[in-house]
Amino acid sequence: MIFDSTADIQAFGTATSNGAADYPGLDQWRELPISQQPAWQDHPAFDSAVAELSALPPLVFAGEVDVLRQRLAAAANGEAFLLQGGDCAETFAGATANKISARVKTILQMAVVLTYGASLPVIKMGRMAGQFAKPRSSDTETRDGVSLPSFRGEIVNGFDFTEESRRPDPQRMVTAYHTSAATLNLVRAFTQGGFADLRSVHSWNQGFTQNPAHVRYEEMAGEIDRAVRFMDAAGVDFEALRRTEFFAAHEALLLDYERALTRLDSRTGLPYSTSGHFLWIGERTRDLDGAHVDFLSRVRNPIGVKLGPTTTPDDALALIDKLDPEREAGRLTFISRMGAGKIREALPPLVEAVRDSGAKVVWVTDPMHGNTVTAQNGYKTRRFDDVMDEVRGFFEVHRAAGTFPGGLHVEMTGDDVAECLGGSDPVDEAAFADRYESLCDPRLNHQQSLEMAFLVTEALSHPERSAR
Numbered sequence: 001m002i003f004d005s006t007a008d009i010q011a012f013g014t015a016t017s018n019g020a021a022d023y024p025g026l027d028q029w030r031e032l033p034i035s036q037q038p039a040w041q042d043h044p045a046f047d048s049a050v051a052e053l054s055a056l057p058p059l060v061f062a063g064e065v066d067v068l069r070q071r072l073a074a075a076a077n078g079e080a081f082l083l084q085g086g087d088c089a090e091t092f093a094g095a096t097a098n099k100i101s102a103r104v105k106t107i108l109q110m111a112v113v114l115t116y117g118a119s120l121p122v123i124k125m126g127r128m129a130g131q132f133a134k135p136r137s138s139d140t141e142t143r144d145g146v147s148l149p150s151f152r153g154e155i156v157n158g159f160d161f162t163e164e165s166r167r168p169d170p171q172r173m174v175t176a177y178h179t180s181a182a183t184l185n186l187v188r189a190f191t192q193g194g195f196a197d198l199r200s201v202h203s204w205n206q207g208f209t210q211n212p213a214h215v216r217y218e219e220m221a222g223e224i225d226r227a228v229r230f231m232d233a234a235g236v237d238f239e240a241l242r243r244t245e246f247f248a249a250h251e252a253l254l255l256d257y258e259r260a261l262t263r264l265d266s267r268t269g270l271p272y273s274t275s276g277h278f279l280w281i282g283e284r285t286r287d288l289d290g291a292h293v294d295f296l297s298r299v300r301n302p303i304g305v306k307l308g309p310t311t312t313p314d315d316a317l318a319l320i321d322k323l324d325p326e327r328e329a330g331r332l333t334f335i336s337r338m339g340a341g342k343i344r345e346a347l348p349p350l351v352e353a354v355r356d357s358g359a360k361v362v363w364v365t366d367p368m369h370g371n372t373v374t375a376q377n378g379y380k381t382r383r384f385d386d387v388m389d390e391v392r393g394f395f396e397v398h399r400a401a402g403t404f405p406g407g408l409h410v411e412m413t414g415d416d417v418a419e420c421l422g423g424s425d426p427v428d429e430a431a432f433a434d435r436y437e438s439l440c441d442p443r444l445n446h447q448q449s450l451e452m453a454f455l456v457t458e459a460l461s462h463p464e465r466s467a468r
């Protein structure tokens with residue numbers, strides 16, 4: 001969210017307390033079991049890196065975070081749809097103007113397809129400007145008989161397979177902060193400076209081949225153009241169309257980083273994580289009595305939790321009690337990531353239990369993380385058909401339960417990479433050698449992302465879609 005005026009900034013509060021916030025309970029997580037962290041507290045650079053981060057300005061404002069909570073409340077009530085997209089793992093070198101603008105453009109295109117096709121406001125959010133820390137299945141990686149610590153995202157260590165690069169370095173947290181600041185700056189400029197103007201819908205599609213998703217998008221853009229020209233002729237004021245809200249989200253995995261960027265709101269004195277607007281807890285760290293759930297229960301940001309196929313209804317209800325005790329619509333988002341083969345059995349008991357409890361959460365589908373497979377040639381990949389099938393399953397489950405399918409969470413990029421198999425301009429395994437760029441999980445490319453948006457639009461605008 002970007003402010004309209006300086007007066008708004010003052011009214012919104014800035015969470016600018018100098019240094020990491022001191023607030024009761026904020027350090028309780030240090031006493032609790034914690035997983036997926038580097039053991040770097042004894043590193044000579046640790047204290048100075050944390051001190052440096054603690055003194056840096058917030059990346060986002062408390063007031064923006066509150067606006068997001070209101071927008072998510074609408075999604076919890078069936079009146080808006082949340083679109084979350086971006087890299088599995090951002091990289092420092094990947095924070096270039098071209099790559100950032102391609103990703104933002106693709107998210108804007110997906111949002112236009114959804115807004116126009118389903119007549120619902122779309123909350124636009126990037127897995128961006130902070131998505132640097134990765135949980136891993138294994139602590140080590142072995143290549144040709146050599147074992148080294150796993151790559152845990154560039155906020156922790158390097159991707160190169162050498163002992164030096166894989167050694168965790170706390171100073172990387174400071175680099176991650178500055179890279180996030182630069183990314184967010186460009187995103188704010190794009191989305192406030194005219195680049196997101198609805199009258200530019202055609203330009204976001206430029207430079208792509210004429211595959212079916214792009215052709216379909218071009219047709220829709222033509223219809224939007226005609227509608228816009230009509231409204232223009234009718235004297236509608238277009239100022240509001242020039243800008244759009246865009247929020248930043250990441251997995252709040254690395255608690256040393258999150259803690260250092262937690263500040264007190266200048267208006268209310270309450271703690272906010274200022275590393276991003278929306279933070280989520282991953283499937284591997286959602287332990288109810290663990291450090292991550294405790295820490296995030298204490299900040300005011302909207303929080304997401306990934307729910308995998310082993311989640312029980314009791315787990316979901318206990319997470320609600322802990323993270324959303326006030327039952328505040330917009331506070332809690334459940335992001336299910338079941339796998340295409342499991343969603344139709346694993347999701348209904350959760351959705352029904354939450355529905356029957358009366359709690360208002362936003363239900364989002366992440367159709368990526370339950371569908372990861374290893375290709376014959378060794379690359380981590382996902383089949384586009386499996387991803388699509390999980391999305392369809394998500395809508396079916398919500399339609400049957402009478403609940404609202406409130407959002408989509410995807411790993412995607414604006415570039416023409418070859419990481420996920422299939423799509424209407426099919427990617428095959430042979431293309432991986434030249435066009436696989438991700439350092440962690442495979443992402444939908446530009447065309448696959450657009451195709452996904454059309455599918456979701458059809459499901460959302462289905463006449464029998466869920467009760468509100």
Ligand SMILES: O=C[C@H](O)[C@H](O)COP(=O)(O)O
Nearest residue numbers: 088134135136137138440441
């Ligand atoms: O999003 C990331 C991955 O799913 C997660 O880091 C686990 O990946 P891994 O099984 O390759 O460690």
Ligand SMILES: C=C(OP(=O)(O)O)C(=O)O
Nearest residue numbers: 088282283284306337369
């Ligand atoms: C690690 C991720 O997801 P999950 O926690 O659902 O496995 C991720 O979103 O990149």
Ligand SMILES: [Mn+2]
Nearest residue numbers: 088411440441
């Ligand atoms: Mn991932």
